[in-house]
Amino acid sequence: MQQDLTPANKHLIFIGGGHAHALALLMMAMNKPAGVRITLISNLIQTPYSGMLPGLIAGHYSFDQVHIDLGRFCRYAGIDFIEDTVTGIDPAGRTVQCLNHPPFRYDLLSIDTGSTPDLNSIPGAAEFTIGVKPVKQLLDYWEGLQNRVMQGDDRVDFHIGTVGGGASAVEVLLAMQYKLHKMLSKEQRRTSHLHFHIICGPQQILTGHNNRVKNRYLKVLKERNIELHTNFHVDQVKQGRVINDSGETIELDEIIWATSATGAEWPSRAGLECSDNGCIRVNDYLQSLSHPEIFAAGDIAEMVNYPRPKAGVFAVRQGAPLLHNLQAALAGAPLTRFKPQSQFLSLISTGDRYAVASRGPFSFAGAWVWRWKDRIDQKFMQRFSDLTQLPGQVPGNELKIENPDMRCGGCGAKVGHSILNRVLKQLPAPPNEIEIGLNRPDDAAVIDVPADKLLVQSVDSFRQLVNDDFLFGQIAANHALGDIFAMGAEPHSAQAIVSLPHASDEIIEQRLRHLLLGASKVFSNCGIGLIGGHTSEGTELTLGFTINGLAERQQLLTKQGLQPGDRLIITKPLGTGTLFASDMRSQAQGRWISLALQHMLQSNYQASKIFTAAGAHACTDITGFGLLGHLHEMLDGTGLGARLWLEKLPVMDGALACLRAGLFSSLHPQNRKFEHSLINLDEFNTDTAIELLFDPQTAGGLLAAVSSDQADDVVAELQATGYTEACAIGSVRQEGNDSVTLM
Template identity: 45%
Template sequence: MQSVPVIKDLVLLGGGHSHIAVLKSFGMRPIPGVRLTLISRDIETAYSGMLPGLIAGHYSFDRAHIDLVPLARFAGARFFHDEVTGIDPVARTVALLNRPPVSYDVLSVNTGSTPSIHEVDGAGDHAVPVKPINRFLGHWENLRQRIDEYDAGARIGVVGGGTGGVELCLAVHHALTTQPNPPEGFSLELLTADGEILQEHPRSVARRFRRILYERGIEVHVDTRVTRVTPNTLVDAAGREFRFHEILWVTQAGAPPWLAGSGIEVDERGFMLVNDHLQSQSHANVFGAGDVVAMATTPRPKAGVFAVRQGRPLTKNLRRYLLKKPLTRYRPQRRFLKLVSSGDRYAVASRGPWSAEGRWVWRWKDWIDSRFMEKYQVLPEMAPMDKGPEIPAPLQDPAIIDAADDDMRCGGCGAKVSADVLAAALAEIDSAPRDDVVVGLEAPDDAAMIAVPADRLSVLSVDGFRPMIDDPWLFGRITANHCLGDVYAMGAEPQVAMTMATLPVWPEDKLVDELRQMLLGALHVFDQEGVALVGGHTGEGAELTLGFTVTGLIEPDRALRKSALRAGDLLVLTKPLGTGTLLAADMRGRVHGRWLKAAIESMLLSCRTAGTVFRAHEAHACTDITGFGLAGHLLEMLGETTLGALIELDALPVLPGALETVEAGILSTLQPKNERFAAQVDASAEDRDRGEYGLLFDPQTAGGLLAGVPRDTVQSCVTELKARGYPETVVIGEIEDAGDWRRRIRLRTAS
């Protein structure tokens, strides 16, 4: 719950090494009134220092990555999973690939660099760039699977003779030569435009790695500037051709293309120019760190060590700027320790002209990297504050503070959100047109007017809740999808929706943005489903809530009623279970980002097609699985009949991570109330100890449809559901005559 008004928005672009330090710091010591938002293309950010070890097989994926979802939760930050496409410093907004722009008061950029692959003709089509790292990892796994297909032995070319290219080349060699059934006859070649490898290191380091590469049988081509790439071929400036089965690209990185067109000052290569405060040269409220920036007065090479070390001064200056204090100078070091791995738990160290090598160097590097990662992978439990936090004086807006603390704020119509806020929020709202909407938002009146055909019945439903995630646009989408579920469960066509929103007492611009984001998210769903948003109501309250009433149409004799099950019906479920426990784990910072991503994708999956398929296959009864969980809604379907349900516990579809969180005791706050349905579940002691049993009572948000389908149509029904977008669809049990059963639900397991 948001008890402190949002006064300023600090938006972090990218989950780079500097920004993870910002997040950790704000989690330990937040600034009341400042809301953090992290926008990242990746859910898990790879630590560049461990990438060679990950490729070589020394580290697991999780050990070499920082999960941004629990880190953002620890920091109290919203996490938006999307890709930046532009910045408008005048409007103070960030444009994103898949959603509406996001507003900021203070912006920090740490997105990293992009591969310079498009600077060479054909490289973008025929070479695999090492950055973005997470995309490269997918290519790497595919390469390993393909490599045995080359009859004469795979030839792999690595373009780039800097640290990244040398480390990657040696890591690939180690991985392929030490894996079970290593490929026969493969070769690796390293190509660089420079006169020697590792130009950024002392000559002694280059000599050491020349020896190591020679010992591994890796051929090095210096003074080889690649100017063109064709399928399986590199062409250099001298016209020489080098043929390979696979080409990996690790050349000097470039700036993201959207930065140059943003209006923020950049250098000749397109990197954002920052001063000694890590502050934009052209816009005082924009900061940056890592590979995406160029220091105007103290230029330094693109290296992960600088991004790591910039984390602390960046955090300090973001805090000081927000609190209107003088900024501090960042002085990058001239000499720093460099540790370069050689693939096989062996490494070379250097600082200035000094260098050394050995397995002890690799252990030293591993200790440094592991200690760094532990700071962001093992987060402390924060003790609750004794009293409500006070907003610092530089951020205080007396009108907002007084309004938020006013125990005598009016109720009734005095609690409505102002007309100015509504007008601004609705300015971008353009609902899908429908011929049966007589009066709607295009010409608003005291009430909407909807035409109902004479041969149809109206189907009405209402639902809503407070946010289950911190992203207002996604929250709007999930809420809209959830509210449509009841209509689809009855086999109806949704027609129109009206919104009911409660907004906290925030500055007007923050309210406008929050309401607009939620409504645009909902409209994203309603437009796809052919539903018109025709009106609604907004009022003040202690916390944010959003809900919708949905009206639909149905032919009188075609409604799917939940209470029409018949003995012999097979129970078909279209979505996996587990959103309740996973959302609870997210609130506690105990969920993996990829688990939450899968849960969100499930909650965004519309039930529209499923309802149509069930009707086409003559389902007798249907309902959507939501707050009461599978057991509660199944008992509603059984109602006052003499029927019972035999459920195959092993057949229940489960979201990734849901069993782990349930078995860890992380449950929704509604789960204990849902467990009262256990009185009607016949289960053995062994079954009650299983995580799947707990998921019977897990409250679902935007859950799947559960239908009773005749035995003679169930196979074709399940096949069609899987083909039309519900891959987790499964038969979970059957309906039987239960006249002599003591309980209405029986569990059956394979054992």
């Protein structure tokens, strides 16, 4: 996807990855408004498609088949993706607050966070039941439930039930029954000890559907021996049972809560006009009644003129009109009214490959209906998975830079003084004593270096690799600190070098604030702070740091100190190069990138202390030259050799799949020049793990040589400190002429 190089002057934020937002963003990716920065904030990097959830529970689909990969899609579409939980908004200041990020400022906001069953109105429900939403928690629970059933005693009755008789409750319970029976039957075990229940209030099952549909499902429930409890209004939940207002009890070992849905609390807390169930009240334009700069769609929205049940079909239909009105609002154009359909096609599955269809008074059922539903669902999901073939994309339609302000170069490209001052005032003060720094701004920083210390200094800078400025600030800081930690030095202070893409003052200020607050979070954890730096505007975002450290001469670690018999210990798994090369091509699964970021956010600070205390003989950080390149530097000129245990290399999720697909970092081929040091490469050339040796790392781990008698203790201490994948990956041998032998 071509990048819009027009300076951004407005910020459109989407909160939540619901169906309406997913479709709106898909269509927006084909025709992005120029000069608008678009951000999606979601607590899930892969969001579920509700229509296929029962099929996932029943085992008909895989996890990836029923989840839209928001991270991968946003990378393709040029949309910033922020994986975080929104905790509130400030409509007056037009900011969004998140659990793990600084606030985001918006010009226009759209909310599609869905809804969840109300677990708070019934005593005990929150403690002893699981809601059908959020889906992630339900799926985690479902995995545990399967294990409990398979490990249980077939001679003991086991009762599973749903509170609520709507479509979601019925579909989920039937899917669970189907899968559990199939699993037990596969092991030739009895299923008669499993009992399933649907508990309804005063109404029958499937309210809102015609009698033909209800009768079909009543027949299915009877055939499947599922007990239906009607006119049972749950008044209280206790461990293993539900109780109605008359004191009657139904014993249940597992309780799934599927009653009426409620919205999140933060919209009403922020002053948005909401209904009693917490849903945002919107007009015919999907616009908040109280705040016209805020739009809402999906289950979190309640159209005051056209009330409809909470169903995915309505959310899907809102995608196009939502997009149209957001684009109109950005352009200052008139909005268009949207009237949802009064009747809709409903396709409800029965756990097995059978489904019931209805529309208005009509209904039909059969295996062919399930196949029809499957085709519809697969086609919907294919629109997001086939990212390289977005419908309507015009090949060769390149975007051009529109630069009406003729932004200057040289010193004229510096970020404005007032913006810089506002951001710097929000940064924590450096804890170390600095003669002259941000505490006393001058032309340069002045550091008093103790007479008994060595000054250790390093500089690192690179282009943005993840569209989350706060995370990127942390990653860049960790990466820059790596060289200091590899030398066994104590970090002292840092200076930043930042280049930001041309944009409005508000967007520039937010981005700079997120970058430097992210970096400061890492620096503060190491007991240091920023003491100066340089900012400028350019065509792309780059961030780097000059890091100062102090070390005692006798504690200084270098690359050249290997001793025969040493164990080679690595602190982090490998794979960032291929994963982010794949991500740039929209080929990496979002969860792979999310997990890789967690490794990159882990500081090497404590690992450096552990290696220093253990008297490590040599150390380096694994960065651009890859594992083999940095090991070659350690061996160079020593006459020693190394053995690498290929099967021991820790690998990030998805990295081997990306390497097998030939998705290499641009630096990977150059790192191949180190392959001459591998004396038995031919024996392993078909093993994909070989490519890990050449994969460049960003914010990678440390590689240290530790005496063999201490290696096990060091690895155990590293793992206990949080480096869970730290391990010994090889050894140093007496002779080898700077070569590496694969084992």
